[in-house]
Amino acid sequence: MSFPEIAGMLLAWTPFLAEGFAWNILMSLLAMVIGTVLGAVLAWLRLSERKALTRASLLATELTRNVPTFVFLFYLAFLIPAEFEVSGQIYPFPAWLKAALALSVAVIGFVSDNLFVAWRHWRNHDHAAALLFVPSWTLYLVIIVMASSTASVIGVSEIVSRCNVVIAAVGGDETMLWVYAYAIAYFLLFCFPVNWAMGRVKHHLLMHVSTKVRKGEERGEKT
Amino acid sequence: MKRGSILLGICILTLVALLSAPKALADRLDLIQKRGTLIVGVKSDYPPFGMLDANGRLIGFEADLAADLAHRLGFDLQLVAVSSTNRLQKLEEGAIDVVIATLGDTSQRRQIATLIEPNYYASGATVIASPQARLSSWADLRGQKVCATQGAYFNRAMAERFLLDLQIFNGTRDARLALRDGRCIAWLYDDTGIIGILGESQRAEEQTPLPSMMISPWAMAIAASERGLRLERAISEVIADWHRSGWLIATERRWGIEPSQFLADLHQLWSQTRPDGTPVCTRLPDGNWPAECRNKLLLTSTEVGGLHRVGLLLKEQTGLNLSILYDGYDRHLFLSGIGMTLKLMVGAIVGSLLLGCLGALVAESGIPGLNGLVRLTTAVGRMTPPLLLIYLVFFGIGHIAVTRFGWSFDGSTITIFCLSVYTGCAIVFALLEACTILKNREPSFVLRGRTLPRAMRLASAAVIGALVNVVKATGMASAIAVPELISVSTAIIAEQGNAAVMMNVLLIVYFLLVMAVVQLFSYFERRLSPHELP
Secondary structure, eight states, X not given: OOHHHHHHHHHHHHHHHHHHHHHHHHHHHXXXXXXXXXXXXXXXXXXXXXXXXXXXXXXXXXXXXXSOHHHHHHHHHHHSOSEEEETTEEEEOOHHHHHHHHHHHHHHHHHHHHHHXXXXXXXXXXXXXHHTHHHHHHHHHHXXXXXXXXXXXXXXXXXXXXXXXXHHHHOOTTHHHHHHHHHHHHHHHHHHHHHHHHHHHHHHHHHHHHHHHHHHHHHHHHO | OHHHHHHHHHHHHHHHHHHHHHHHHSOHHHHHHHHTEEEEEEESEETTTEEEOXXXXXXXXXXXXXXXXXXXXXXXXXXXXXXXXXXXXXXXXXXXXXXXXXXBOOHHHHHHEEEEEEEEEEEEEEEEBOGGGXXXXXXXGTTOEEEEETTOTTHHHHHHHHTOEEEEESSHHHHHHHHHTTXXXXXEEETTHHHHXXXXXXOTTOBOOSOOEEEEEEEEEEEGGGTTSXXXXXXXXHHHHHHHHTHHHHHHHHTTOOOOHHHHHHHHHHTOBOTTSOBSSOOOTTSOOOGGGSOXXXXXXXXXXXXXXXXXXXXXXXXXXXXXXXXXXXXXXXXXXXXXXHHHHHHHHHHHHHHHHHHHHHHTSOOTTHHHHHHHHHHHHHTSOHHHHXXXXXXXXHHHIIIIIOOOOOHHHHHHXXXXXXXXXXXXXXXXHHHHHHHHHOTTOOOOTTTHXXXXXXXXXXXXXXXXXXXXXXGGGGGGTOOSHHHHHHHHHHHHOOHHHHHHHHHHHHHHHHHHHHHHHHHHHHHXXXXXXX
């Protein structure tokens, strides 16, 4: 295939692939929301005075940290039925929702660990250090967006599985290379700006923290 | 009066029992010998297994089996047409001696008739699809729309085991049309029934690209009262001989049926011999065939020993189908899956560390332009989803390498390489950050092989985090069919239908593996920097 042919082919399939990428973003955002809420509960429990609650929360965090997202993906795909019947009405349980739930497990562990630290900083009135949670959270979203590509293995119609549809429809040996490379470009275009912006925010906050620490030290010397 | 009628009733019942008892107790083989004719029930509506020819005679694969059976036992043959609904009833009535009519071997049927082992054939679920669908394994159908016909025993199980999006149609014609119209990419159907339906009119776009699944062995049946008697044993010997000689395979070929893996496997099993020359499948002193020569699906814990027995007992008592305990094949598969996952984990850790250190050394080598180049490459590498990278290398570059240069790489090597690149980039990033900090502390610092451990010590938390992540990501190899833990678990689920049990086993095994890796790393971290501990 010549270059104009390849470009034409990619352009023709762009709406289809872009819609797939929108699914990646949607699944990831949903996973972040679910994971943040549940992770916040775990972090709050870890700060609790009661030993039993702290220990239970730590165990749950450990579980979410040690089991790969990929394994949870298969776990939920196999164990949640495709449809639910609630009082005679049948509700589907779509694969993308299962994928979002599987992705949210990793988010739970991340939020439990990081929010726990941020919370303690906040209590100590170390607000800048606590706010570091925001860029970390956003950077984690980038990681989850990249991980959402694995949802293709359970049949979610996101960008990677749509790539396979395009490859099957177009045929030709070199198509694969170009279609996959094009899909990678989507991830780069999304991740680069977010990473860069959050890097700046993080840097800015860290400067705050270090000046504050220095000021604190100065105060400490005076008293 | 009332008591009298009860007494009378008992008397009549006893009389009936006494009169009918001798008939029931008589050996059926004696009766057949007196008659000189073996009466066999076969199907008339299941081509090419049992059907009617132009003269209305019953012919087919199973009719041939009946003829050879009668010949070997020294009788004449009479064929009787039976249907799926009346075959066992006619047997019980005594209207026929033997049923050879596509009868699936199940434990419920074993209660009402004597099903003879070994099984003589098997059916299973397969798919019909056009070559454009490019199906190479059942996993390719995950999440896809698949047409199916109402009432097939495997519909639900196949949908659960392979996560198919089933579109159920009322009849075979509707399902076939839906496939033709592209409303589904494949049509799930019985692999023996499909022969009769496609028949002569088979079209080029109707192929069966996948191996049959959910194999259901077929058994010949005789009356329940004949269990353990001479007729059962005589028929059993004939079937065993058919398997040993390969006669069934030849008969199948004569009818133009696609070679069945089941017959090939059984031919191999029944012709196997022990080192001392005796066949593996020789009757035990109690008259039964050894466990390895029987229908594994219907064995019970009383018929086996050892770990096999523990697993079956667990299944019978609790319903937990831990086939990796009682099935030698599944156990071996699972252990080899753990082995492959460990290999991927070790390979990815070593590869990531090598690439990471190499990348950082090259970036800091002082050669102009290299630093920027490495930083850009690692930034791109860290933002490429590893699964996409694996697909790109395995399918895209791998295909070109094979067709242009004849190089081929196996899936595990490619997975290790891609995961190493992804994690290596993160390690380069962490090492370069550490370099910046070290340079701030002492401006004379340069990264060389000698000073690498210092940078590594400073970056250890980030490096270990990245390595734990790569260990967790090794499951991605299952996407390109590397036989690691996830692949073998889904394969076992496909055979056994024990999704709940296997998925929990997988979860626990992975949890323990990752925990072991984390422990190992924290041990090394303590060894690496003993003086930096508080």
